[in-house]
Amino acid sequence: MEKEHLIDKYVQGTISEDERLVLEKLKLEDPDIQKEIDLLSDLKIVTELEDKTDLKNLLKETEAKLKQGETKVIPLFKKAKFWIAAASIVIVVAIGITSLLNPFSPSLDELYAENFEPYKNVVNPSVRSDEDIDAEKQAFITYENGNYSEALTQFKALYEGTSKSYFLLYQANCFMALSNTKQAIPLLEKHSTEDTPLAIRSKWYLSLAYLKEGNKEKARELLTEVISEGGFKTTAATRLLQKLD
Structure with a gap:
């Protein structure tokens, strides 16, 4: 079972106990997996945020992590399902940024x-x-x-x-x-x-x-x-x- 699929299920909260054990083993072999999980978990929170201040803070924290090299680019091309999940996250973040920086907001x-x-x-x-x-x-x-x-x-x-x-x-x-x-x-x-x-x-x-x-x-x-x-x-x-x- 590919690690991207396991990471996807873990973040979405649908991973089984057997799959969790496999993922834990993979994390021991590749420490970067935990960083990927942390980043995706943070981005998932965006969909649950109602307060714009919380969204701003989250985006700032994520940007800081990227600048410090604490996160890595995730290979998203191995599975179509993971592509869809990742694209959904990107759309949510884009909507959040647009609402914050919308040039058409009332003066x-x-x-x-x-x-x-x-x-x-x-x-x-x-x-x-x-x-x-x-x-x-x-x-x-x-x-x-x-x-x-x-x-x-x-x-x-x-x-x-x-x-x-x-x-x-x-x-x-x-x-x-x-x-x-x-x-x-x-x-x-x-x-x-x-x-x-x-x-x-x-x-x-x-x-x-x-x-x-x-x-x-x-x-x-x-x-x-x-x-x-x-x-x-x-x-x-x-x-x-x-x-x-």
Whole structure:
């Protein structure tokens, strides 16, 4: 029985006890067989990996082994079945590398565009029957109508006159809707430290603002906080964080 066939069955976990004894004898005669088994076993693990970090580490370890001459090229031409097994492993590794280095993966701008939408008005919802429209209600009507430049001016004046923290959140959203994340960041940073249930909203939008500005480290940090808080945007934050890894 050829050693490549035995190695194949060993790695796949289908080797019989008699075949295992034969393989052990061959390993005593040829120490390189164990190195071949180790390499193929490592590559087989790729098919079971879900975490990209684990895949990266495995590929780095395998590359290091090859550079140090700890592994040898395996003769794969003796049996068609072994060819198929080896080809499958190569395909799996290629897919893994492609997913890591895919030039068509979303850019930071694209990820931002996919995830940003102005925060809805949860403070002062307008009602058609309203007869008395004060300055705050008018500002939110302007905001809901998508007139972010005018709403920004109104929210700024309202914050200066009342110091109500939620106006910081909505000012920042106006800036972001106007493609001005740099101006939004200090407002969101200030609001995210306020003792208010809406503070977690600012952390989500702040993560997006940092993402737009190219600061992936800060974006990851804030997304992790959003996830740990639970509730608001947990699923979206988890998905986005995975795309940044």
